[in-house]
Amino acid sequence: MSNVNKILVIGAGIAGPAACYWLRRFGFSPVLVERSASLRKGGHALDVRGVAIDLVKRMGIYQKIYNMRTQLEFGRHVDPEGNTLHEEKGERFGFREGQDVEIIRSDLVEILIDSIEGVPLQFNQTIESVKQTDAVVEVQFKDGRTEHFDLVIGADGLHSTTRRIVFDKHEYKLNDLGAYFSVFSIPNYLNLNNTEVQCEANQKLLSITSDKNRKMAEVAFSFRGQNVLNNVRDESEQRRVLRDTFQDFGWEAPRILELMSDSDDFYSDSFTQVIMKSWTKGRVALLGDAAYSASPISGQGNNLALVGAYVLAGELKQAGGNYKRAFDRYNEILRPFIEANQKLGVLVNESFLVRDEVSKEVAEERSNNIMEQVKIASNMIVLQDYANPH
Ligand SMILES: Cc1cc2nc3c(=O)[nH]c(=O)nc-3n(C[C@H](O)[C@H](O)[C@H](O)COP(=O)(O)OP(=O)(O)OC[C@H]3O[C@@H](n4cnc5c(N)ncnc54)[C@H](O)[C@@H]3O)c2cc1C
Numbered sequence: 001m002s003n004v005n006k007i008l009v010i011g012a013g014i015a016g017p018a019a020c021y022w023l024r025r026f027g028f029s030p031v032l033v034e035r036s037a038s039l040r041k042g043g044h045a046l047d048v049r050g051v052a053i054d055l056v057k058r059m060g061i062y063q064k065i066y067n068m069r070t071q072l073e074f075g076r077h078v079d080p081e082g083n084t085l086h087e088e089k090g091e092r093f094g095f096r097e098g099q100d101v102e103i104i105r106s107d108l109v110e111i112l113i114d115s116i117e118g119v120p121l122q123f124n125q126t127i128e129s130v131k132q133t134d135a136v137v138e139v140q141f142k143d144g145r146t147e148h149f150d151l152v153i154g155a156d157g158l159h160s161t162t163r164r165i166v167f168d169k170h171e172y173k174l175n176d177l178g179a180y181f182s183v184f185s186i187p188n189y190l191n192l193n194n195t196e197v198q199c200e201a202n203q204k205l206l207s208i209t210s211d212k213n214r215k216m217a218e219v220a221f222s223f224r225g226q227n228v229l230n231n232v233r234d235e236s237e238q239r240r241v242l243r244d245t246f247q248d249f250g251w252e253a254p255r256i257l258e259l260m261s262d263s264d265d266f267y268s269d270s271f272t273q274v275i276m277k278s279w280t281k282g283r284v285a286l287l288g289d290a291a292y293s294a295s296p297i298s299g300q301g302n303n304l305a306l307v308g309a310y311v312l313a314g315e316l317k318q319a320g321g322n323y324k325r326a327f328d329r330y331n332e333i334l335r336p337f338i339e340a341n342q343k344l345g346v347l348v349n350e351s352f353l354v355r356d357e358v359s360k361e362v363a364e365e366r367s368n369n370i371m372e373q374v375k376i377a378s379n380m381i382v383l384q385d386y387a388n389p390h
Contacts, residue, residue: 003150004028004316005150006028006031006148007029007030007031008030008031008033008149008151009023009031009153009155010032010126010127010154010155010161011154011155011160011288012033012034013155013289014105014109014112014302015155015306015309016032016156016287017032017115018305018310019155019309019312019313020119021309022310022312022314024118026317026386026387027317028321030119031119033121033122033141035124035126035156038123040109041106042105042265042266043106043183043265043267044104044220045102045104045211046102046105046301046302047094047101047302048100048306049096050100050303050374050375050377050378051378051379051381051382052306052307052378053099053101054383055307055383059115062099064111065108068104068111069103070103070104070211070212071211071212072094072102072195073089074090074093074194074195075089075090075092075093075094075197075198076088076197076198077198077199077200077360078197078251080199080201081250081251082252086360086363090194092371093196095371097371097375104218108302124142125141125142126141126156127140127165128141129165130152130165130166130284132282132283136148136149137151137282137283137284151283151316152285153284153285153312154166154284154286154287155305157288157290158269158289160286160290162284162286163274163290163291166281167281171276174274175272175274176226176270176272177270177272177273177297177345177346178226178271178349179223179270179353180223180232180268181297182266182267183219183221183267184219184260185218185265186219186260187215188213188214188216189259190208190252191214192208192210192217193210193214194210194212195210196209199249199250199251199252200354201249201357203224204245204246205222205352206219206249206251207219208252208256219256222271222297222353223246228241229241232270239268242257271296272295273345274289274291275292276292278331279292279331285330287308287309287312288308288309289305291308292304292308292338292342294338294342295349297348298344298348299348299374307334307381310383311330311334311383312326312330314386315386318386318389333381334381336380336381337377337380337381340376340377341377341378341380343377344374348370351369
């Protein structure tokens with residue numbers, strides 16, 4: 001093997017474990033650290049689609065994902081009085097077709113973590129500083145320990161500490177799309193049965209879904225706004241702003257906001273994209289949301305993370321550990337795919353959370369258009385077979 005072997009991967013979300021899977025398979029020794037005390041709960045369902053389907057098959061986890069998939073039968077649109085406007089089949093409602101699958105985020109994380117059994121994983125751990133020389137990266141951890149790695153991969157999400165520590169401010173741009181979302185679970189008091197019900201009015205959207213677990217329902221709120229939170233990551237402020245924004249929304253909002261007090265899996269963030277000219281610097285590479293978040297509204301965050309992890313690890317293998325060459329190729333090969341999906345994020349963001357009432361015709365046209373664009377963007381890369389090169 002090359003002189004690159006020991007690789008620190010920061011963040012046990014989607015991108016981090018996927019990178020560890022491929023790095024180990026390609027002969028490297030990854031070490032994973034996660035800031036939280038355990039795998040993070042919370043999060044809505046994510047779609048695995050396009051080229052990512054082929055990837056999870058190559059990882060041998062497609063069947064597991066399929067078995068744990070959500071099984072929505074219907075998506076219903078209602079007005080703020082609760083009257084049904086129209087209904088769609090579950091798959092179409094989620095812009096899925098063919099072998100595309102939807103899975104709850106925490107289930108996907110668990111499947112990925114299971115696939116890297118034996119890779120060292122430390123919870124409650126993060127980095128304090130990163131010093132690079134030509135030969136090595138010296139990382140100081142939160143617990144005061146210092147360790148040397150050949151490479152560091154920052155897969156620590158939208159608010160990446162790795163990005164903040166390693167890159168200068170002018171090397172990345174956070175493109176705020178002007179909206180927020182919050183997700184959490186509540187008891188399924190509406191007795192929904194494999195159904196999602198969505199109410200969109202006045203630039204706000206509330207959806208309630210109950211799927212396999214009939215006892216619980218997943219709630220998602222989103223709304224337009226810019227800089228409405230002093231600290232976008234302060235959970236008590238996120239909850240307060242959500243209450244203020246939706247108290248007069250109508251439909252089920254008041255009841256759900258009451259139930260929110262008991263939720264222990266609340267997650268909220270802004271719709272923000274990360275724009276960078278280069279996702280690597282020296283011996284450090286960024287991956288997933290940390291590098292190129294397309295925002296949750298794109299519905300493509302996990303697919304970008306899965307594909308990015310594969311390309312990064314595959315290029316390191318292909319370059320025999322020549323990380324400079326591999327990082328250049330990673331930047332080059334992935335860029336059109338990322339740009340197409342960030343463009344998709346902007347399009348979906350502009351299509352939802354609108355001012356006017358969404359009629360059946362408007363919803364259908366929007367759905368057709370997004371469906372077509374999702375298909376294009378999610379397939380906008382041809383993946384090499386790094387495991388079996390010709
Ligand atoms: C709890 C949660 C819920 C989410 N819910 C949704 C959702 O409902 N819909 C949606 O579209 N997207 C959601 N996302 C984002 C989605 O997971 C990502 O867009 C996508 O899957 C890309 O994954 P990622 O691994 O790059 O980032 P993420 O999935 O955000 O994972 C990043 C990981 O890094 C960890 N981390 C952060 N900072 C540090 C640090 N300094 N040191 C060590 N570890 C760190 C985080 O705890 C997290 O486990 C959610 C993310 C999280 C963390």
